[in-house]
Amino acid sequence: MKTIPIIQIGVGGVGRALTQQLLAHGDALAARYGIRFEYVGLADSTGLRARRLGLSVSEITTALAEKAVGQPLSPAGAFGMGWRSFILPQRGIFIDVTAAGGHEQALAERVATGHRVVLANKKPLSADFSAFQALTKGGGTRYEATVGAGLPVISTLQSLLDSGDTLTRIEAAMSGTLGYLCTELEAGKLLSAAVREAHRLGYTEPDPRDDLSGADVARKALILARTCGLPWEPVQIQAEPWFPAALGDVSLDEFMARLEELDAPFAARVAEAQAAGGALRYVATISAEGASVGLRVLPGDHPLASLRGPDNLFSFTTARYAERPLVVRGPGAGYAVTAAGVLADLVATARELRA
Ligand SMILES: NC(=O)c1ccc[n+]([C@@H]2O[C@H](COP(=O)([O-])OP(=O)(O)OC[C@H]3O[C@@H](n4cnc5c(N)ncnc54)[C@H](OP(=O)(O)O)[C@@H]3O)[C@@H](O)[C@H]2O)c1
Incomplete structure (x- = not known):
């Protein structure tokens, strides 16, 4: 079994749907592909809740329940560190399901050090072209959900080309x-x-x-x-x-x-x-x-x-x-279909990392 550490940035509508789908589908993915995703961090606009050896299911569901009622992940900076300064224990995946600008450089640095990125957030890919190049270099970033939510738009275009x-x-x-x-x-x-x-x-x-x-x-x-x-x-x-x-x-x-x-x-x-x-x-x-x-x-x-x-x-x-x-x-919109598009990208990326 290959364990893939993941950090999810954004725990809004799409982010919560994604986490729920991953928790519900995790055993099936382990059985089918020998891959297990391990949440080492969840981040919102207030900070990061993280554990290097993996958050427990109860820690994750507690975080989701708190976010669903509008509570911050890091009240008064209690968890201090942001996702940018967190070091993953091994090659893993950063998932950006925020709508925030300004993440492109930090995400590109993760790609440059061998990690992978999966996006529903369009902004990192629609900033300067040099940032797009840095992010997508060597297939380092998948981004199906940025266009058409869960519809196979990017993958169709890439297959044609x-x-x-x-x-x-x-x-x-x-x-x-x-x-x-x-x-x-x-x-x-x-x-x-x-x-x-x-x-x-x-x-x-x-x-x-x-x-x-x-x-x-x-x-x-x-x-x-x-x-x-x-x-x-x-x-x-x-x-x-x-x-x-x-x-x-x-x-x-x-x-x-x-x-x-x-x-x-x-x-x-x-x-x-x-x-x-x-x-x-x-x-x-x-x-x-x-x-x-x-x-x-x-x-x-x-x-x-x-x-x-x-x-x-x-x-x-x-x-x-x-x-x-x-x-x-x-x-071309909706939390569940968008999250499913992100999850499909995660699985494809994890299969590459396993290989
Ligand atoms: N909704 C759809 O149908 C759909 C379809 C395709 C693509 N998308 C894309 O998916 C992304 C998420 O959409 P959504 O509807 O889930 O948005 P949302 O409900 O507004 O959630 C955004 C999340 O990102 C967090 N966030 C914002 N700025 C941040 C920062 N600088 N650092 C870390 N976390 C930050 C927010 O934190 P707080 O909770 O602290 O505010 C919130 O948890 C967007 O880029 C959207 O364009 C959405």
Whole structure:
């Protein structure tokens, strides 16, 4: 039996689902692959709870229960040390399931010393290209869940490229929140009402502008482009925001109060799309020539036009899939499916470490 030490950074919705899946599935993985994951650390924004020889199941479940009711892992710094200064007893895996920026250098240092990284966090891969290179060098980082949550998007793209196919274009709708809003608009809802409802249901970030800016889609597009070998920097992908610049600087309360200002322009765009027999979608298009991320009117028979609600769709047009693109479609968000994407990456990484 090979024991693989793991440190999980982030114990939020995805992080807790991942830990629960690993605890539930650990014996099956041990039986199937002769691999046992050992949690040596769990970290949140307050600090690290760690034990070099492995946290016990009761220590892990206690930590999960505390995080579920909003308690910090390290009240008043009681556990002192952060994950950056923790030394793993042997080669292991750092899992980043936070949404935090600034982890790329520390994670790349772990890769450089023989450890592996698994990410649901997009930010380490969408900073400078040099950080992406350092993280992914020698296959040191897996990141399936960063794009399309649990859908096999990155692995599909990598398999196409590894087998000698060449990419012509990726077209994708990869924001569940913006997909939901497009469907509501199509059903006749005003944008202001749709955004308030999505906010109330927790479909948007606490500040809906984080979704409506398109920045999250631009990060995913950058990760896809870099996976194709394009050495792009973040400035090379500009997303079209759903609101004018003037509403970007006001307080959240003022933004929510002024949402009605967006109703007429969006109603006009939807009416125009419907009059042409098409559909309005928030689309990312990536090719070697460049990327665009924004609202597009698509013909009614376009695969993306048939999308409903928060589902994602990724269409890969390649030399081999030239006439009919290869399509990956399904739920692109949710704690359980995202955690499952991370867990699949963990298992693949552990099998490599065992070998
Ligand atoms: N939710 C989805 O459906 C989905 C789908 C695909 C990808 N993702 C990605 O998965 C990641 C996690 O999403 P989530 O929904 O689980 O977020 P979340 O519920 O907000 O949890 C984030 C966790 O990260 C911790 N954290 C924040 N900053 C940190 C730092 N600097 N150092 C250590 N820990 C830190 C937070 O600590 P505290 O508890 O102390 O605040 C919290 O435990 C995000 O990058 C997200 O984009 C999510």
